[in-house]
Amino acid sequence: MKALVCKEFGDPDILVMEDIPEPEVKKGMVKIEVHSVGLNFPDTLMIAGKYQFKPPFPFSPGMESSGIVTAVGEGVTKVSVGDRVMANHGVGGFAEYVLAPEDGTYKIPDNMPYDQAAGFPVTYGTTYHALVDRGELKPGEVLLVHGAAGGVGLNAVELGKALGATVIGTVGSDEKMDIVKQYGAEHVINYSTESIRDCVKELTDGKGADVIYDPVGGDAFDQSMRCINWNGRLLVIGFASGRIAELKTNLVLLKGCSVVGVFWGEFARRYPEQNRANFQAMLDMVESGKIKPHVSMHFPLEQGADAMKALLSRKTTGKVIITVKD
Structure with missing residues (x-):
């Protein structure tokens, strides 16, 4: 699969496009075919080595994404293959496939487009x-x-x-x-x-x-x-x-x-059911039209570095989205 990869700490220009193996689904995890990725300020800190969590090299940034479930691991019951979902996975979103924990994966309403969903969880x-x-x-x-x-x-x-x-x-x-x-x-x-x-x-x-x-x-x-x-x-x-x-x-x-x-993040880890109830309340608001996430800019995966630069410029409003699959 194609992925935008970080092999050393630095500014956004150190990211490189590569073909890497698809992740294999594991117990309690959900494999997602990524359509869109939400960009967050911590993503820029992560590739610079300034975030509290430092994944081992090489890694793909991207804390949250949306797409379609292609496989579920043992014990997963909240989502199924074929579901349209959004997910918070901490890292790995700048790729064609990503693994997300079941507790961080949520079905999205039919009226919610992938770009809005990708920028929603965090x-x-x-x-x-x-x-x-x-x-x-x-x-x-x-x-x-x-x-x-x-x-x-x-x-x-x-x-x-x-x-x-x-x-x-x-x-x-x-x-x-x-x-x-x-x-x-x-x-x-x-x-x-x-x-x-x-x-x-x-x-x-x-x-x-x-x-x-x-x-x-x-x-x-x-x-x-x-x-x-x-x-x-x-x-x-x-x-x-x-x-x-x-x-x-x-x-x-x-x-x-x-x-x-x-x-x-720690609240969601300690109280997963309360966190899921919060998300259901918000997704009900989305479905009814009470809230509508704002996306200001879209970039293709290969221009992920430019997306990060746009975010760092502080000239964006709402969310910046990486489009992986139309």
Whole structure:
């Protein structure tokens, strides 16, 4: 099978196309003929040797994909050969076939195209777990979403709106404001020209946001602690800014707020049935048209390095998708 392979750590240009053997299905695993692959920021860290998980060389990046089940291992009961599925498998997606664990594989609705499905598991899984399980977001509350035009950020805007929140998004340029509004934000702040803290305070009559979704860290986290409501929940999703913020605990005391870590992968490992229930709730939303994942760019498999460069440029919105099979 054809695969885009990493043989040494480096930038995206070190990836090479090769013919490699197809993976053989194993107990508890599902073999998928890959149609599309969702690209995530950790994929770029993985090939650079900067991710917490370092697969042995050679490997194909690609944490999530969609396609058709071609074989199932011993003990697999949740999916069958021929099913249209999406899967979270951690690595291996930049190839014509991939193995995924049964607990990370989900049937997709008939009205869900492969490109939308491929970009769904990691970002939507993270976001739903963050907002519902960790943030306990309630209808009528104010949700502040940083990096609102990005992969996880746009999901948070969309899901927050679907869950009944008033959504405020932050972006780094005026060009990204429209897509965030289209996906449900009532207000959008350009943090390159406006103060997040001041704008949020003004928009909430001085109260601040009830739940803050922060995949950015750094300055965004610092400002969040200054515009969080009493009993607010600040969700730590990631550190895309490159700076891990330091928390002044006196602010936690004075605000009566909580700073909450969100590690979806470990949650899914510890509580697979609850995670599957979360996915069913979201896929019901997809089937009913309540949510519609946004794909901004498509690249063929052989241009996977260009796809990574586009993601790293921070000029994309929503998801970047690798097309393996039309």
